[in-house]
Amino acid sequence: MEQPEQDTVEQTVSTNLPRLETTVKAPSLTPGTTIFDVRNVSIYYGAFKAVTDVSLPIYEHEVTAFIGSSGSGKSTVLRAFNRMNDLVTGARLDGEMRYRGADLYSKEVSPAAVRRRIGMVFQKPNPFPKSIYDNVAYGPRINGIRNKARLDEIVEKSLRGAALWDEVKNRLKQSGLALSGGQAQRLCIARTIAVEPDVVLMDEPASALDPIATLAIEDLIRVLKENYTIVIVTHNMQQATRVSDRTAFFSVLTDSKNDTRTGILVEYGPTQQIFEDPHDSRTQAYVTGRMG
């Protein structure tokens, strides 16, 4: 599990300056297969329009970061990828969202089948009140794997994949809730990759963690993208520059007449370009710290 050299982005960001001081080793960015194709998507919660007219492609084996201020709809769009918004009463999606060519929101699609391919890691570590072993084995079990040896193998592989195995291998029967915040989040990542998804969505996975645990999660993300496509929402711009290949900047459109706030996608491009040469003035204001 050595780190992929060509993707490492080293940066020092000085937010008080209009330009970023960067030392970027540019990642080679030839887009791979399109995993998600989002076209003119608007998402509503009841009568409230949360995001409007988002169009963007997400590419295979890349880390795509969604940045932007609160209320800009980045989490809403993320949760649309695996239909988690279905769980919110009154949530509705207009437009087209394709996953590997298939319409995610067509009538025949089963949200459970979607989520088996497209996993999610949440902002707050949320292990089940079960043992560490049962937490990781949960996904494989609901997919019908009963064989003890096979489960043992999956649990070890997933915990190793989440860089947690060495810390917990002697206490797999302990409660998942007894772990520290960073460990619990890595347990949640292990739980997610145990079902061998295609895509891993991460909703501010490190915002509840201390800096050391955050770095551990970021290292993990760089390793995980070898095997998975990752979309990550983050409030932390340095984090976006450290882990992502592409960045989408979301902003809030305020309509003071009707007192509504709607999220919009302002700019989408390679992370280096977004942070060094933003084409939109709003993006520039945000990434240089003059706004948001």
Next chain:
Amino acid sequence: MSVVSDQTVDLREPTNWRRTKNRIATVVMWVAFVATLVPLILVLYTVVSKGIGAISWQFLSGSPIPPNIMPLGTGGMGPAVVGTLIITGFAALISIPLGVLGAVYINEYGGKGWLAKFIAFMADVMTGVPSIVMGLFIFTIWVLHFGYSGLAGSFALACLMLPIVIRSTYEMLLLVPNHLREASYALGATKSRVTLTVVLPAAVGGIVSGALLAVARAAGETAPLVLVILTVEATNTNLFSGANTALSTQIFVNAQSPYVGAEARAWGAALTLIVISFLLMIIARVVTARFTRYTR
């Protein structure tokens, strides 16, 4: 409250009135605490001191229950113990699964729909229905057609327990944090899977406590049973036919009687009933601890 002369900072409570209020509140709290304990201890003390003399193996298992005029030492309360256990047990068997499923529907499936709201509302209304009404209800729709039986008693008690089980289970399901459901959904679980493998296990401790509270409450109910099981003297292990008896109704019958033996039997039966409830509570604690070992 001595005056400290060369003090630079005064760290005492600033005003006397505040201190007084604090004292008053503390005293009121202690008075309330003692006032709650007094009836609790008195009830327990009275039942134990008057009932302990009656308790013997023969009292608990002997049969049949002797006529009121007979002194303590003849026969025993065996039929009533058997009756209480099978009638309450079957009532639990009916009402706990139904109640838990009902609460699961209200909280997990019904959502904000009118049916879920209606069921929740009716369950709350049923909680307030006097227990004798349940007895009358079963008497009218069951006993008049099929005769007295332990089963009729079970039905009456189940009617009584159902709203309690629904309410307590519902409260416990509400406490299950939504992020656990989301975590399960995100792994591709269907709604029934989420409910069975995450929501119910996370709430099981509270559900079991609530259900056993309902059982303990039902075991002590007298009014609905008096009307539907007839309170006989012989052991009837057949739940489904023939008149039956129970500890609570035996207390009711014996305590009304002027004879010394009957009075002692009533106290003995009361103590037996309290001990059964007490044992149920202990089981509830043990089970709850067993099921919730991963939640901390």
